[in-house]
Amino acid sequence: MRWNQRITIKDLPLYIGQTVTLPGWIQFSRKSSQVRFLGFRDGSGLIQALLIKGETPEEVFGLWSELRQEASVSITGEVAACEQGPLGVEIKVSHIDILGTGGDFPLGRKEHGPDFLHNLRHLWLRSKKQVALFQIRDQVIQAIHEFLWSQSFVKMDSPILTGTVGEDPKGLFKLDYFDLGPAYLAQTGQLYLEASIFAHGRVFCFGPTFRAEKSKTRRHLAEFWMLEAEMAFFDAQDNIDLQEDLIHFILNRVLERCLAPLEVLERDLAPLKRSLEPFVRLDYKEAVKLLAQIGPLLVDGDDLGATHETALGEHFGKPVFVMDYPKAVKAFYMKEHPEEPTRVKCADLIAPEGHGEIIGGSQREEDIDKILARLAEAGLAPETYDWYLDLRRYGSVVHSGFGIGLERLVGWMAGMHHIRECIPFPRMMERLTP
Ligand code: 4AD
Numbered sequence: 001m002r003w004n005q006r007i008t009i010k011d012l013p014l015y016i017g018q019t020v021t022l023p024g025w026i027q028f029s030r031k032s033s034q035v036r037f038l039g040f041r042d043g044s045g046l047i048q049a050l051l052i053k054g055e056t057p058e059e060v061f062g063l064w065s066e067l068r069q070e071a072s073v074s075i076t077g078e079v080a081a082c083e084q085g086p087l088g089v090e091i092k093v094s095h096i097d098i099l100g101t102g103g104d105f106p107l108g109r110k111e112h113g114p115d116f117l118h119n120l121r122h123l124w125l126r127s128k129k130q131v132a133l134f135q136i137r138d139q140v141i142q143a144i145h146e147f148l149w150s151q152s153f154v155k156m157d158s159p160i161l162t163g164t165v166g167e168d169p170k171g172l173f174k175l176d177y178f179d180l181g182p183a184y185l186a187q188t189g190q191l192y193l194e195a196s197i198f199a200h201g202r203v204f205c206f207g208p209t210f211r212a213e214k215s216k217t218r219r220h221l222a223e224f225w226m227l228e229a230e231m232a233f234f235d236a237q238d239n240i241d242l243q244e245d246l247i248h249f250i251l252n253r254v255l256e257r258c259l260a261p262l263e264v265l266e267r268d269l270a271p272l273k274r275s276l277e278p279f280v281r282l283d284y285k286e287a288v289k290l291l292a293q294i295g296p297l298l299v300d301g302d303d304l305g306a307t308h309e310t311a312l313g314e315h316f317g318k319p320v321f322v323m324d325y326p327k328a329v330k331a332f333y334m335k336e337h338p339e340e341p342t343r344v345k346c347a348d349l350i351a352p353e354g355h356g357e358i359i360g361g362s363q364r365e366e367d368i369d370k371i372l373a374r375l376a377e378a379g380l381a382p383e384t385y386d387w388y389l390d391l392r393r394y395g396s397v398v399h400s401g402f403g404i405g406l407e408r409l410v411g412w413m414a415g416m417h418h419i420r421e422c423i424p425f426p427r428m429m430e431r432l433t434p
């Protein structure tokens, strides 16, 4: 049978009353006096398979003790309608082939600590909550692509090995690059996207990015996925309008297509629905004033920390753009504020419920001299930016862009406390395996 004609669990509602054979894994097993229940999954869904005393052939019923958690099996049986489960069907088993035994699967039903689970990440990914979480991540990724492609964006993949520092020289992973000296793992694809707008107008990239920051927080990974977009002829205002529309599109999609996984994760939907309203837009100076009232205090001129972001998110209960930060706390490429040269035309989007900054974006500086001055202040070697400055020499235009941290976005939508669970194999200061 061709691969696309195979029956999988998700198709079973169409086969009620018929006998089918399909491969998969035993997720769990339990028994009553007359019936043995198997949780049976194949990646497309999870259903219950029943072995019934007196009904299931005796030699098949007798296999039950070998049907351990995570054994791989091929099950044959009649599909029957039932009340339980999202699909509303179960299988009455008539035959089972054991493909691979389950052994003593180390992840049972009891609670395990995060270290134990992360050490067994390669097995933990099979658990019900982890499956739900990655279904949501996948829908978020699909929604991002759909939205951007529907708005005439072109995907321009950016390099991971780079010779130009994109963000913060303190947070670089460095390696030797043949005879050319040091190379860095990309902290961002932005500079390459900026080059691409002159060819395509609106572009995006989506890939792993690397930060060697020594932060052990619930919001930091050493390797995370970032969606970055860059648009010609967009000013700071257009930039945040687009971001708000994109986040609303993703949120609507998740609320439409991910209700079952959200339920598995016991996610409260009320705060997500509230975020379908227009987002709050707060000037940095207004944020300083507000934080003076609600705490914690933010010293004018300082960057927002996690506690400030949490306070703002809690105060408004929906995402908040904080706009036009002090120049000194932001990257060299951000456009100087035309009325207040100590600030830049940027915005961070802060998610509610303690999830913090999920987007960083800005209008870009067009003035070469200003960029050179900022590079010098940041201690970045100007000669490695000569190609970047060409973008200001040939057909320079107003342009803007932003980057969304995928794991933080998914963490917020799925209601995960720590973003390390929101990527299949997290890379953090203290973890490189599995
Ligand atoms: O604010 P950041 O550093 O912005 C940039 O890299 C820009 N070049 C993006 C652009 O304008 N094209 O990072 C963007 C987002 C943050 O808002 C955050 O969501 C996420 O990336 N992020 C991290 N996520 C997980 N772990 C880390 N260490 C992160 N650092 C940033």
Ligand code: MG
Pocket: 348, 357, 359, 360
């Ligand atoms: Mg940022």
